[in-house]
Amino acid sequence: MSKIGKNNIMKEINGALTATGMKVAIVASRFNSFLVEQLVKGALDAFTRLGGKDKDVTLVRVPGAYELPVVAAKLAAGGADAVVCLGAVVQGATQHAGLINSTTSEAFSKISLKTGVPVLDGVVAAENLEQAVERCGTKQGNKGFSAMQSAVEMVNVMKSI
Numbered sequence: 001m002s003k004i005g006k007n008n009i010m011k012e013i014n015g016a017l018t019a020t021g022m023k024v025a026i027v028a029s030r031f032n033s034f035l036v037e038q039l040v041k042g043a044l045d046a047f048t049r050l051g052g053k054d055k056d057v058t059l060v061r062v063p064g065a066y067e068l069p070v071v072a073a074k075l076a077a078g079g080a081d082a083v084v085c086l087g088a089v090v091q092g093a094t095q096h097a098g099l100i101n102s103t104t105s106e107a108f109s110k111i112s113l114k115t116g117v118p119v120l121d122g123v124v125a126a127e128n129l130e131q132a133v134e135r136c137g138t139k140q141g142n143k144g145f146s147a148m149q150s151a152v153e154m155v156n157v158m159k160s161i
Contacts, residue, residue: 039144122147
């Protein structure tokens with residue numbers, strides 16, 4: 001409980017960053033695998049640092065980022081506490097990357113809302129290869145690590161509500 005003012009009390013819910021006992025799924029794109037493997041390593045590192053066990057992770061590989069949502073939906077409906085979707089989409093000469101990024105991001109949100117299971121968007125959307133490398137574990141951190149942290153926190157928030 002937190003106090004606001006003199007007589008007003010509000011209830012505040014925060015999700016703990018502890019993964020003990022959680023069952024999570026990671027769906028990873030094979031496209032741009034040299035980038036995505038760093039995201040997978042980051043996500044697994046975050047999960048175990050937060051108290052999760054390797055045996056409580058299901059890792060599913062799919063051809064590309066566009067295939068992430070359909071598998072995420074099946075895993076969310078099948079009992080996973082959270083689903084972390086990982087991929088790397090680098091902008092090329094056409095607008096194809098933008099289409100993939102917006103379509104998958106919207107799908108992840110819809111799956112979460114429909115199932116009540118957090119589905120985290122860990123897809124790196126980059127304008128060039130240098131940006132992608134930076135977001136997959138160098139200068140800008142690792143989006144796989146941060147997506148898994150968010151997944152763990154969201155599972156605990158959902159359990160607390």
